[in-house]
Amino acid sequence: MIMEMIKSEGIAQNSYFFGSGGEAVVVDPRRDIDIYLNLSQKHGLNIRYIFETHRNEDFTVGSLELAGVSDSEIFHGAHLDFSYGTAVMEGDTFNVGKLELEILETPGHTHESISIALRDKSVSDDVYLIFTGDVLFAGEVGRVDFFGESETPHMAELLYHSIHEKILPHGDNVILCPAHGAGSVCGADIRDQETTTVGYEKKTNPLLQINKEEFIKRKVEETLYTPPYFKQMELNNQYGAPILNRLPYMPPLNAREFSEFIENGAQVVDLRKPTSFGGGHVPETINIWREGFPAFAGYFLNYDDPILIVDDYDQPHQVWRYLIRLGYDNIKGYLRGGFPEWYMAGKDVAHLDMWSVHQLKKSQENGDEMFLLDVRKINDRRRFHIEGSHHIWVGDIPQMIREIPQDKKIVVYCDSGYKSTIAASILKKNGYSNISSVLGSMGAWLKSGYPVVK
């Protein structure tokens, strides 16, 4: 059998292409579907079935796009009223060459969540692997907080039963194929391992070491962030996103054209690393480093105004894929040749002060006045933080900006200096002027042996 895992970077989403006997199946396809068509031809497998393990909320699923090109049918769980596709129920089976797929209804993350057990009937009747969607990850389980606080205990209980009654009983040997890897916001703390098994999770997954009551308690207490773009994804994935057909073309723009777009309200994202942004940038632009773009763009970009890109590469490698996966079809272009085009045209250049952790330490020791802002996740904050710091999650900055004083020196830190630079760029865009972002942030702070408050 052919089995390929397709990782969508940044959102750490896994889709799967597999097949046997000339037929292929795709699970949770992304919207730029060229990779599945290429795999179809590489392996000589005709795509016939598309499964969605649930209504995905962190990206726009590519099922309609893929079904529009290939001769295939879309399936998903029965407990949501999708505008397209066919509902499947517990115990439904599909035969694909020598493989048999069995539907397992596994609610909890959402009501309509399904898992898919795969048997290789040419080998045995034992389950070989399970596509677990957002039910069970390496080292984690799915989040259950999408339906309001009052529903959370119920969803947690559903998830507990789904895991313990539908997944685990198939045996320690069963390979798990979850919809997300490390870094995804769909699980609090997914482990950095591509492959895992029922048995390894039973031994090591902290959420599988506790009883139902404890499990529900832990899930209820869990604090997770929900980027605002999830709302749009839910609409896209329930009612169907626009068909793209072609990967969007981002034209290279010169400084004059770029300025015109800005004057007309464009949203500009600078994809460069924090030090590059610090050394010089187009005024009033947001910095989200390239690899973090898929995870953070959805907090700060809207779906209406044109989107422009600044990069250090000459060409904006991959970013249009990231954008359309998040449903942003309002892409207008990028600064040709990167940021130098901007200053070579004599345009104004803004800077951001980048501090090392040693500068921060020294400044604290000097007793310099500052508003030290911690933009890490609340869970990380809770474990320890730098003394005297205030906390606002980077994604909450736009809504909570009034809590940050305008008249003080602001010093922002996060885990590494990436998120702190996002935050700093947003503060600058909002009129704050005396800001530093700390390179290395908590990571370097700890490496340097500096103290934290636990």
Added chain:
Amino acid sequence: MIMEMIKSEGIAQNSYFFGSGGEAVVVDPRRDIDIYLNLSQKHGLNIRYIFETHRNEDFTVGSLELAGVSDSEIFHGAHLDFSYGTAVMEGDTFNVGKLELEILETPGHTHESISIALRDKSVSDDVYLIFTGDVLFAGEVGRVDFFGESETPHMAELLYHSIHEKILPHGDNVILCPAHGAGSVCGADIRDQETTTVGYEKKTNPLLQINKEEFIKRKVEETLYTPPYFKQMELNNQYGAPILNRLPYMPPLNAREFSEFIENGAQVVDLRKPTSFGGGHVPETINIWREGFPAFAGYFLNYDDPILIVDDYDQPHQVWRYLIRLGYDNIKGYLRGGFPEWYMAGKDVAHLDMWSVHQLKKSQENGDEMFLLDVRKINDRRRFHIEGSHHIWVGDIPQMIREIPQDKKIVVYCDSGYKSTIAASILKKNGYSNISSVLGSMGAWLKSGYPVVK
């Protein structure tokens, strides 16, 4: 300045992408436009202008496709009623960065043919190069036979004037950028050189060594073939072909699905080399070797029935590009894994006898009865042929098949064995059974020192 020549294989068509100062121009784009978008990003040039040197007849031009994606305008000659684009006139100029383009009306090949003179104004006012479309090639001039026999002398005279009054006067130093290279059917005998100059052509091009009367005489006497698909291309390029958006997806098909398509009237083309076809093939299929596909498919395929592909490669590399360039959007799939899928399914296998030239020679010496069929171009035939052979151009086989006896051994030769195998495959499809195709054909025959009739 940036200057890129894009060669479309098989039809030997050249399109050009060039630019300066952030803007790019495309001349005679092909229909699979991804290459221009990639060049746009590679060079940081925004595509603004699309020129068609004339209504192309050998491929579907990609102007509308490209203009639909980029922020660009389409221009062509004034003397044809196009359904899209803007007409340009003698002396019109366009400024692109430091470059200046000047329109030269150069009728002859067609009425609306234009050439485009390019000056690099940052260097001098001298013409640097000329895009000559189908007016002047390396070692050749354009064909003038598209408007009926009675019009040919007039078109030849127009062409003579276009060359001698519009192109040559710009000076021996001027570089020529024609729309076709060696192998194109748009010129009788284009030389195999990518770059040439006005001066080199004046010294070496046989058509530039003669006076007007002789020129017209030569052009009137010229015998060139017009593949039937040209009709469709002329319609596509005057009124606009359907927009594709996405490169078509060809699904891999198993033997059963493939058979079903055949039973329902599909056209099957086998892209393998003659020896592969000879050793075994799907019965009643046409063999056109991969590299010859763009040049010969248009003689034998219609625009209505589904098109299927057999290949030796596992994946049908490039062929969908060839097809859409010729306007064939009726692509349905290919035999997955290549020809072995067919016979592994127990399907019937047909063969074609492949002869070496030595077998042919021996058979002739033995006095074996045969109908020796020469399917080369009439011009090649006129120079010399193998004694006792009959001539029908490969492209004319379908219409002239009744001239070939059904009850005799048929032996087909061409220049190399490729076209003879096309011909043989068509004869087999039409019920002829005792056929051989000669590997190496005239090339090997001459190399072996065997006699020809001049």
Added chain:
Amino acid sequence: MIMEMIKSEGIAQNSYFFGSGGEAVVVDPRRDIDIYLNLSQKHGLNIRYIFETHRNEDFTVGSLELAGVSDSEIFHGAHLDFSYGTAVMEGDTFNVGKLELEILETPGHTHESISIALRDKSVSDDVYLIFTGDVLFAGEVGRVDFFGESETPHMAELLYHSIHEKILPHGDNVILCPAHGAGSVCGADIRDQETTTVGYEKKTNPLLQINKEEFIKRKVEETLYTPPYFKQMELNNQYGAPILNRLPYMPPLNAREFSEFIENGAQVVDLRKPTSFGGGHVPETINIWREGFPAFAGYFLNYDDPILIVDDYDQPHQVWRYLIRLGYDNIKGYLRGGFPEWYMAGKDVAHLDMWSVHQLKKSQENGDEMFLLDVRKINDRRRFHIEGSHHIWVGDIPQMIREIPQDKKIVVYCDSGYKSTIAASILKKNGYSNISSVLGSMGAWLKSGYPVVK
């Protein structure tokens, strides 16, 4: 953690690149090591450790090549006197970032065979996966027949203990990373699954369902082929193969140069598919289809005479990698442009008759005299065969050629028509003239419902 499996096609060999914390490990590297250097840079991991699970016998290991370029050390089992590297013993551990490797001595396939258990200490002390070398595969166990018939029972017993005492006790959840996949000659019948687990093997591997006595009996009765090149690989891998540094350059040769090499004793392999070879080939050359080349070249090529290649592709894609993996450094070139170069030069062309299974059936029904030769593996032969056929394994043809009558029509079949065409090409090279190879062979025969003798 990073984990990459590198599959070497044809010999179905798996090497592994993995790492953590800036350091990388390679297990059983192949000789064209560029892929590991690329992975090193892709993942930012410095290669520090190279492990050989055993002295490989089916390819030339790239350990010395890789250690010569990187700053790394080579390790292997203690129970063989290697000319290079460092011996490791049961229980030795290595720390690589957060990973811990533990050596398990697992003799049976060879005396010095080791397996390597990997723990992710950041997760738990449980074994996460085991590199099992040639000890345990998906659906199979290693072969134990390399040390002579008298040693086989002992080696089988060692293997049994290695599996049951060293591998299986680590738990059903443990992922297995074997050195070979389906198609390898290092196991009789390896399953076509990339990933498996201890538990799944315990449930499904036929060799794990039986007791020790039965296990030994089964292994002793097992009939496996040993290609002659294994001898050379064993020398290479015990004493060190020549360092290549650069991937060899195969020059394109014209027909004249090619002929000269042949006259001087070159070994010519035609990589094309059977039908291509059938339709025409360079006389007295061996046909081994491209994908089968790694598995079959070692039966027929020697290490002294120059090796030349004929292909249908214009360029001999990948074949020089296949050759150096087998230790063939005597590569001299390929026919430029493929087989047509040969016949275009007027050279003599040979043919091979390709039969469909229907022709074979009909010929049998007609009572035509023939010597029907079955060249499949003896195990496949034993299950069923076509009535009246004689059996010689394709790899044994050179040594057993005298058993094949020179004066009869020879019809060769195998599983699909690939191996039968190898056999037919060798017979032709040895002076046999009236030969047919059966396209589709047993596969198509069965699909057509024709009878077999069980």
Added chain:
Amino acid sequence: MIMEMIKSEGIAQNSYFFGSGGEAVVVDPRRDIDIYLNLSQKHGLNIRYIFETHRNEDFTVGSLELAGVSDSEIFHGAHLDFSYGTAVMEGDTFNVGKLELEILETPGHTHESISIALRDKSVSDDVYLIFTGDVLFAGEVGRVDFFGESETPHMAELLYHSIHEKILPHGDNVILCPAHGAGSVCGADIRDQETTTVGYEKKTNPLLQINKEEFIKRKVEETLYTPPYFKQMELNNQYGAPILNRLPYMPPLNAREFSEFIENGAQVVDLRKPTSFGGGHVPETINIWREGFPAFAGYFLNYDDPILIVDDYDQPHQVWRYLIRLGYDNIKGYLRGGFPEWYMAGKDVAHLDMWSVHQLKKSQENGDEMFLLDVRKINDRRRFHIEGSHHIWVGDIPQMIREIPQDKKIVVYCDSGYKSTIAASILKKNGYSNISSVLGSMGAWLKSGYPVVK
């Protein structure tokens, strides 16, 4: 005929691969020869001849490397005592398929310089194109200052005669294939055009519009820089550089390993753009932006100490090619994951102040004290400069550093901000602390309408 120009970026060097009839020629190959081997296989041409138009001084020629792999012979001019290859003389001819090469002795740039006239004998006896080496470029002629001031007039005269007597007489139509394009230091002001002709140069090349006396005068007055690494290249190219065989492997290093190399005297080059360097960098490292690396590394790096790389990309794309082309085989590695690895480890971070031109203007208007340093080429300086600035060519900074005051604010500008950042990084490494580099520099200054002194 096949003709491919291979551009080596940064040094703007052109090598040529061409051929006919199965044989190929390479002119002035670079040291990473894989591209020629790939072209050989792509076009089915066996490399037989390697020509060096002269002893190149700006890169290490790859002739020996290429001849060691292919079956080819090396040729160069007779008037230098090379340790390898064969001398050719005026009028020597070589036949390659239908092509004829004729040697033209064209001294001036060096004594042994040759040009090569190419005729396509299948077309005519006229010269089709000339490889002009460093004799004649688009818009320029070769430099003549390598043999000491006293020799320059004589070399200039030789060059004049070579151009006027050997190149130009072949006719306006002749295509020119020079060894360098725009950006090379081997000509003062080469035009940005890939293709030119004798006639176009006669019309537009400023050096061809003047008589001999004026020509010599102009060449004598010409001020060109000679990077110190040229000395090593001359030795390499006269006596033969070490054979590499394999492209060097640069291992990814962690911050600790990187530090250790630095402590032991490694030379560290930061390839990032000026703004990235400004925002943060490893202390005491040199910044040379990636694209400028080939042109500037040779001023600042020695051949003995290990070379390390810092980049923004995760992998050091291409830089090892640049290094070996300049003969730097002492490559030791790069910071894995780029600069963040450094600060994440808590290492100290240095900054460089990046100014916009507006900051410079304002500071001047404020009457701030500063030492304004212009590091542009002397020729550019002579045309105009910013008032109050001092001039030292960037390449001369190491030798003339004492002319720069240690106690003043230093502000550096160049044409664009790239070279000024090189200069600033060297000043910082030498203990200067109060430095700014001007983004956009003269380009942005002029675009902003600020005044210059002419």
